[in-house]
Amino acid sequence: MLDQSYEGREFTPFQCEVDRCKIKELSLAAGEHNPVFTDRQLAREQGYKDTPAPLTFATVMLFWGYPVIWDRLTEMGFDLSKMLHTREDYEYIDPIYPGDRLEGRGGVESVTVNSLAQIAVFKCTFYREEKPVLICRLTMMVAEGV
Amino acid sequence: MALFDFETITVGTPIPPLIKQPLTMLQIIKYAGASGDFNPLHVMGTKHFPPIAHGTLLAEMAGQYITNWAGVGSVKKFRADFKSPAEPGALLTIKGTVKRKYTDETGRYLICRIIITDENEVVKMSARATLNV
Numbered sequence: 001m002l003d004q005s006y007e008g009r010e011f012t013p014f015q016c017e018v019d020r021c022k023i024k025e026l027s028l029a030a031g032e033h034n035p036v037f038t039d040r041q042l043a044r045e046q047g048y049k050d051t052p053a054p055l056t057f058a059t060v061m062l063f064w065g066y067p068v069i070w071d072r073l074t075e076m077g078f079d080l081s082k083m084l085h086t087r088e089d090y091e092y093i094d095p096i097y098p099g100d101r102l103e104g105r106g107g108v109e110s111v112t113v114n115s116l117a118q119i120a121v122f123k124c125t126f127y128r129e130e131k132p133v134l135i136c137r138l139t140m141m142v143a144e145g146v
Numbered sequence: 147m148a149l150f151d152f153e154t155i156t157v158g159t160p161i162p163p164l165i166k167q168p169l170t171m172l173q174i175i176k177y178a179g180a181s182g183d184f185n186p187l188h189v190m191g192t193k194h195f196p197p198i199a200h201g202t203l204l205a206e207m208a209g210q211y212i213t214n215w216a217g218v219g220s221v222k223k224f225r226a227d228f229k230s231p232a233e234p235g236a237l238l239t240i241k242g243t244v245k246r247k248y249t250d251e252t253g254r255y256l257i258c259r260i261i262i263t264d265e266n267e268v269v270k271m272s273a274r275a276t277l278n279v
Contacts, residue, residue, distance in 0.1 A: 022180065029180040030203060031167055032210040036218065052218050055209030059202045063182030070185075080185060081192035085201045089225045095218070143194070 002077040002111050002118045002142065010107035011072060016065035016126070020098035023053050026060055053096040056088070058136035062124055065104055069122075076108070076120065078140065086119075087139035094133040102126045102133065109137065118142040149217050152254050152279045161215050161242035161258065166207060169199055169236040177203040201228035204238070204271040208260045211240045212275045216256075223276035229269045237265040242275075254279045 027037040035042050036051065043051045062069065074080065096102070106124030119141045126134040174197065178189050183200055191197040205226035212221060232238065239262070246257040260273040 025176075025180040026206065027210070029173065029176040030206040030210055031173065032207070032214070034210060034214055036213075046217065046219075048219065054206060055213060055218060055221055055224050056202050056206040059181045059183065059206075067182065081187065081194055083185075083187075085228060087225065087227050088202055088205050089223075091223050092221055 002113050002120060003075075004111045004113055006076040006108045006120070007111040008108065010105070011066065011069075013103050013105045014066045016061045016102045016104060018053060018057075018061075018096055018098050018100040018102065020051065022060055022064075023051055023057065023098060026057060027054055030054075048095060048097070050097040050099075055090065055092075057096060058090060058124070058126065058134055059088070061102065061104060061126065062136070062138075066124075073140065076111070077118075078120075078142065082143040084141045084143050085138065086141045087137075089137040089139075091135040092133075093135070094128070094131070096126075096128075096133055100128055100133075102128050117144065149215065150279075152256075155244055155247060155256060155279075157244055157247055159244040161211070161244070161260075163242075164211050164214075164240040166238040166240065169232055169234055169238060171197060171234045174199050174203065174234065177206075195231070196233060198231035198233050199236075201226065201271065204228065204232060204262050205273065207238070208240055208262060208271060208273045211242065212258065212260060212277075215242070216258075216275075216277050216279070220277045220279055221275055222255075222278045224273065225275075226271055226273040228271055232262075232264065232270045236270070238262050238270065239264075252278075 109123040242260040256277040262271040
């Protein structure tokens with residue numbers, strides 16, 4: 001059973017420096033080759049300062065920047081072998097570029113436990129020089145009946 | 147930063163579909179490395195489930211799909227719901243449609259719906275993207 005006392009709990013902020021290679025790696029791993037993610041000149045021609053991060057780059061920053069998230073999930077009652085990722089939600093405030101030094105701040109936004117489901121929503125806001133640039137929310141659910 | 151003329155877009159405008167190469171275990175492993183998500187559910191399976199693709203891998207595919215059409219800087223919100231697991235071997239098709247078009251004091255907007263289905267037309271992921279054009 002998920003521990004509902006985790007609702008509202010904030011995790012330790014973490015630092016993340018955006019790596020050009022990780023942008024390329026993520027892009028290629030998804031099987032696409034849009035040159036905006038690897039060609040600086042093309043990116044500038046399209047109006048960006050540099051090669052911008054792809055839309056789900058927050059996932060890279062979260063898991064590589066805060067790897068103890070797995071411990072937090074386990075502590076709050078998730079069995080990782082029966083945990084389903086059901087939703088990912090992003091809000092983009094400003095593009096993210098290689099070399100950006102970001103700080104991730106967040107925690108457990110909500111925990112819902114009832115007869116139908118056990119669901120936790122994690123929220124993380126990424127800041128660059130104290131200004132928010134990206135907000136992401138992950139929704140995890142216990143796989144029932146397994 | 148959009149790559150098209152806002153005036154030519156109407157509700158119902160389809161986004162050109164994209165058929166992905168067959169999903170492979172190697173791709174899932176590459177994505178695990180890229181994302182840092184080494185949940186055994188994806189890289190080796192668990193006692194309850196065979197290995198399945200990360201939902202965020204499909205989200206990234208959908209993200210690139212909308213990026214290729216509208217430009218990454220146009221996307222202001224992106225919400226992906228993971229509907230059913232995608233396993234190695236799946237042939238994924240990504241389709242999208244403009245669902246809403248409006249202008250307000252902050253700019254011009256499109257809301258698009260994106261769906262990823264497999265070769266049996268089972269929905270794997272549905273997403274909603276808000277674009278500021």
